[in-house]
Amino acid sequence: MRKSKSKSGVILAVVVVAAVGGLGGYQVYDQIHRTEELREETLEGAIPKISVVNPEPGPTEQKLTLPGSVEAWYQAPIYAQVSGYVKMWHKDFGAHVKTGDLLAEINTPALDAQYAQAKADLRSAEAKYHLAVVTAKRWVALRHSQAVSEQSITEQEANARSEKALFEAAQQNVKRFEALQKFKHIVAPFDGTVTSRSINVGDLVNEGGGNLGASGDATELFSVADTHAMRLFVSVPAVFSYMLKPGLTADVEVPQYPNRHYTADFLTVAKGYDPNTRTAVTEFTIDNTDASLWPGSYATVKLTAPADSHILTIPTSALVFEENGLQVASVTADNHIHFKPITSGKVLGERVQITDGLTTADRIADNPPAALMEGEEVQLVPPTPGYNHGPSNHAGAQDETSEHAGAAAHQPPVQEANR
The missing domain is CATH 1.10.287.470 (Helix hairpin bin)
Structure with missing residues (x-):
């Protein structure tokens, strides 16, 4: 009876020791596993995640809307x-x-x-x-x-x-x-x-003047206008002056006829710019045989001219500006960052023209993090819907043609201090 009890106690002790050992081993294993997971998560978090876009060809047409003034032919x-x-x-x-x-x-x-x-x-x-x-x-x-x-x-x-x-x-x-x-x-x-x-x-x-008012000022007696045709005057920004050549036509609207469009033909342009506005006075002619246009009318003038499709565009959010000038963060074939200097052109809404420094095969980081460094490894992720501009194809895929944006008056491109 005593031997039976003694044997049962030994077995119980062995079971307890085995349970304690197993529990300790599990805890050690769990700790090692968690440490490994934490290390992998830390390493993964240390690699910046970015989405990329490809430079796209610009629009085939350049469109410009400007105010104008309609005056009589004489x-x-x-x-x-x-x-x-x-x-x-x-x-x-x-x-x-x-x-x-x-x-x-x-x-x-x-x-x-x-x-x-x-x-x-x-x-x-x-x-x-x-x-x-x-x-x-x-x-x-x-x-x-x-x-x-x-x-x-x-x-x-x-x-x-x-x-x-x-x-x-x-x-x-x-x-x-x-x-x-x-x-x-x-x-x-x-x-x-x-x-x-x-x-x-x-x-x-008064001789040499008009009627004399109470203040003694002279004005004209009459004003006579020849309106068989009209002259349209438009101040065109310097950056768009390449459009101004014979054969150019403009679509013209006036407030008094909201559903009517007039066609104006290019006549001439001042061979100089106003130093205050950097614009050139451009003159068009409009047929007015029905006498519907009156001198002094305000006009909305829409100009359309062929554009250089070889000039590429990228989102303005991809620009990086620092002491070395305007750059973009390009992604190499092995997913490392290389900052490339570029030359910008006109701003087209949310996109900017790039006249030098990029090709359509380049992969450009969109909204690059401020801490991004030269040669740093990055991880490519799909673009965030509603955040990134336009279709962005990561892993080097070609972008679809973006929607043509209306041209704005020339100004230096929006540059973000992303670094």
């Missing part, structure tokens, strides 16, 4: 050439006129008096001239009898020539006043439409 402000009071005006706003049509008449009492004086001065000068001529002839006739000296004859001949010059001057003065008399009638300089009338009957008008 537009002339008409000022008074004589001073006086408005006797009557004959054409009002919007009147269609022909060349030479009477617009207004001016009463000029002072001019009339000066004209009368000029004619009287002419008659006096004419009489003096004729008398000087007769006197000179008489003195010349006395030369043979030597009744007068040669000096006296010479003086009389010179006096005749002097009176002749005064007579001719008086004639020209009369002609000047005759010309001014014609300016009492204000006429249209060409066929067109009266777009402005700033006078009324009885207004005082």
Whole structure:
């Protein structure tokens, strides 16, 4: 009985020792396994995860929308050439006129008096001239009898020539006043439409200006515009000036006709840029046979021209800017980082043109981490939907063609200090 109990105790002890040993071994194994998992997780976390994009060819067309101003083919402000009071005006706003049509008449009492004086001065000068001529002839006739000296004859001949010059001057003065008399009638300089009338009957008008206001300022009497065709003026940014050449057309819209499109043809461009805006004034022509366009209209002008498809584009989020200049973080075949310098062009919405430094085969890190270093190993992951720009093909796959973005005015590309 005692041997049986002793044997049972030994077995129990062995079982307890085995259980304790097994538990200890499991704990050691579990600890080793956890340590290995932690090491692998740490190593895996030490490799940055990035998504990549490929540079894409730019759009085949360059589109640009700019404000413009519509002006008349010819537009002339008409000022008074004589001073006086408005006797009557004959054409009002919007009147269609022909060349030479009477617009207004001016009463000029002072001019009339000066004209009368000029004619009287002419008659006096004419009489003096004729008398000087007769006197000179008489003195010349006395030369043979030597009744007068040669000096006296010479003086009389010179006096005749002097009176002749005064007579001719008086004639020209009369002609000047005759010309001014014609300016009492204000006429249209060409066929067109009266777009402005700033006078009324009885207004005082000033020679060389228009009617005098309370402040003494002079304005034009009328403004006449020839609107059979219109001139469209657009200030085009310097970076888009390559588009401006013969054959270029523009699609034009004006606020008063929201559903109508006009076609404007390129005419000329100023061969210089405004230093304040870096734009060049560009002139287009628009047919206006139906007279629907009026001078002074605001216009929305859309220009379209072929673009250089060899220029690549990448998302602006892929740019890296540091002391070495503009760069991108490219991913090598063995998934290591190499920073490449690039040359940027225009910003096209969320994308930027790259004129030098990249090919379509390059894999570019999109939104690279700030701590990314040269030669660092990276792990490629699929792009995050809604975060990365456009379709991004990791592992070197080719990108699909991106949607053409509208062109914006030229400015330095958005550069992110990602490093």
